[in-house]
């Protein structure tokens with residue numbers, strides 16, 4: 613975008629009502645507009661610091677504002693690869709991976725997101741559940757996946773660490789597919805013990 617067009621868009625955003633801007637995160641840096649009512653991320657930022665700064669553009673007038681983010685495993689893999697393939701020093705990459713992990717933990721949180729954010733920035737003393745985020749409103753169902761995870765890993769190991777997730781899921785769910793029979797897994801004790809667990813919770817460990 614040329615400088616003039618960018619300037620025009622910024623001014624429109626600043627001074628007109630009801631404007632929605634779809635742009636990269638570079639847009640709006642340095643713009644202090646107090647009455648931004650929502651910030652939506654269509655892919656995840658690189659770190660908690662970025663997330664905090666970007667969502668912090670909303671509600672500077674003290675009135676209600678919303679932060680919304682969509683993300684998927686593919687986005688995380690892409691960010692991970694960006695770091696991995698960069699020419700940065702190993703120490704920098706290590707820090708960047710840690711920051712990405714922290715952001716992923718926020719995305720996958722099962723407890724108040726505000727508490728997560730404040731914890732990350734060391735504000736533990738004031739970190740109490742906000743009663744206002746999506747998790748406070750609709751706490752996700754959780755279950756202890758320890759045994760199921762052990763069985764999933766056991767299945768990977770006992771089948772020789774050479775099969776794709778689809779096959780492993782068939783084995784764990786006792787789906788007597790042709791390939792399961794072919795590789796002789798139909799009589800495994802593992803099948804009997806894992807079947808109910810996997811049917812109940814789904815095979816989330818392999819991303820399915």
Ligand SMILES: [Zn+2]
Pocket residue numbers: 723724725726727741742743744745746747748
């Ligand atoms: Zn909350």
